[in-house]
Amino acid sequence: MSQSSLWEVRSSPSQTDSTKIILVTGGSGLVGKAIEHVVSTGECREEEKWVFVTSKEADLSNADAVKKLFDKVKPTHVIHLAAMVGGLFRNMKYNLDFLRKNISINDNVLQTSYEHGVQKVVSCLSTCIFPDKTTYPIDETMVHNGPPHDSNFGYSHAKRLIDVQNKAYAQQHGCMYTSVIPTNVFGPHDNFNIDNGHVLPGLMHKVYLAKTQGTEFTVWGTGSPRRQFIYSRDLARLFIWALREYDEIDPIILSVGEEDEATIKEAAEMVVEGMDYSGEIKYDTSKADGQFKKTASNAKLMKYLPNFQFTPFKQAVKETCDWFTRNYDMARK
Ligand code: NAP
Ligand code: GDP
Numbered sequence: 001m002s003q004s005s006l007w008e009v010r011s012s013p014s015q016t017d018s019t020k021i022i023l024v025t026g027g028s029g030l031v032g033k034a035i036e037h038v039v040s041t042g043e044c045r046e047e048e049k050w051v052f053v054t055s056k057e058a059d060l061s062n063a064d065a066v067k068k069l070f071d072k073v074k075p076t077h078v079i080h081l082a083a084m085v086g087g088l089f090r091n092m093k094y095n096l097d098f099l100r101k102n103i104s105i106n107d108n109v110l111q112t113s114y115e116h117g118v119q120k121v122v123s124c125l126s127t128c129i130f131p132d133k134t135t136y137p138i139d140e141t142m143v144h145n146g147p148p149h150d151s152n153f154g155y156s157h158a159k160r161l162i163d164v165q166n167k168a169y170a171q172q173h174g175c176m177y178t179s180v181i182p183t184n185v186f187g188p189h190d191n192f193n194i195d196n197g198h199v200l201p202g203l204m205h206k207v208y209l210a211k212t213q214g215t216e217f218t219v220w221g222t223g224s225p226r227r228q229f230i231y232s233r234d235l236a237r238l239f240i241w242a243l244r245e246y247d248e249i250d251p252i253i254l255s256v257g258e259e260d261e262a263t264i265k266e267a268a269e270m271v272v273e274g275m276d277y278s279g280e281i282k283y284d285t286s287k288a289d290g291q292f293k294k295t296a297s298n299a300k301l302m303k304y305l306p307n308f309q310f311t312p313f314k315q316a317v318k319e320t321c322d323w324f325t326r327n328y329d330m331a332r333k
Pocket of ligand 1: 025026027028029030031032053054055056058059060061080081082083084085105124125126127182183184185186189190191198
């Protein structure tokens, strides 16, 4: 794919007045690349033009840059993914930056969408923004029911404000701005940086180094916390559905079922298998476990899409391990 900071996918060369111009912010990230993969391998409809952008095209925390971007692209629809993102350990270090950066990016994108008459915006929240003290399973009604976990309160409050803004834009201006709530995402094009990234890409990178350099493979924490993992390409298909079909302002959780929740230990064992590694797995219990679990219900999603098929976890981990091994030199790390 092109190295340009703005690129398009369309199935029809001609653009008419009824063409939907779908701007995807965060187009170079894990989720953005997965959406690009899905639309460029058969999902792009005749009437759609998809435009993917990165921070090189516009720093979305800069209001003028966002206005210029919207003047240039003239989107009718927006999938808003761009954010300062990181795993547990990056969040613990930079709560203030996560809060300020993400508040400004989100405010600029939503307000500029309003000023440009964008018909629909789908933004991205996360299950890690739910209250720390809660009952399980978590559902969509519980986003604001108490303080988030202390490790990522900056990111969480910034994300929660998207939902507040969506309601306010609907109430004051009648806008159709909504959001989706994915669980832990992984897949090709993830951030495989060991210190800053999420658990699965971090573990894949550590196993890669253990295999190629003989270093120890160490899982951080006790391995007992529980997570629901969603493959980025499954999430991409759900995002595209949400853009086309989901017309509630209230968010919707995009997740595998509660029965598919895995411990970090089980996830590490899956990575070991996916990377074909035969060495020992060590645990560094001096490192934080973070939130013990954030088990989310996908009942609302299943009502809309009862036949949606998720890629089996083992297959998705294997595909991601293979992608990382093949693309080690160019992967983000
Ligand atoms: P990612 O791989 O880290 O990608 C982040 C994207 O945001 C990149 O395209 C980056 O552009 C862009 N970006 C960051 N700061 C920007 C700025 N100031 N201006 C313009 N663009 C900027 O993240 P991801 O995992 O795909 O996350 C996408 C969305 O899903 C985020 O909203 C995130 O909160 C949400 N989410 C992620 C997870 C997860 O497990 N990864 C879970 C739940 C929700 P450059 O490449 O140019 O820097
Ligand atoms: P979270 O789901 O928002 O907490 O974010 P992460 O994807 O960073 O997952 C954190 C969980 O994985 C915690 O229980 C960590 O202790 C555990 N973990 C184990 N090894 C690693 C690793 O190498 N990187 C990260 N980020 N987390 C790890």
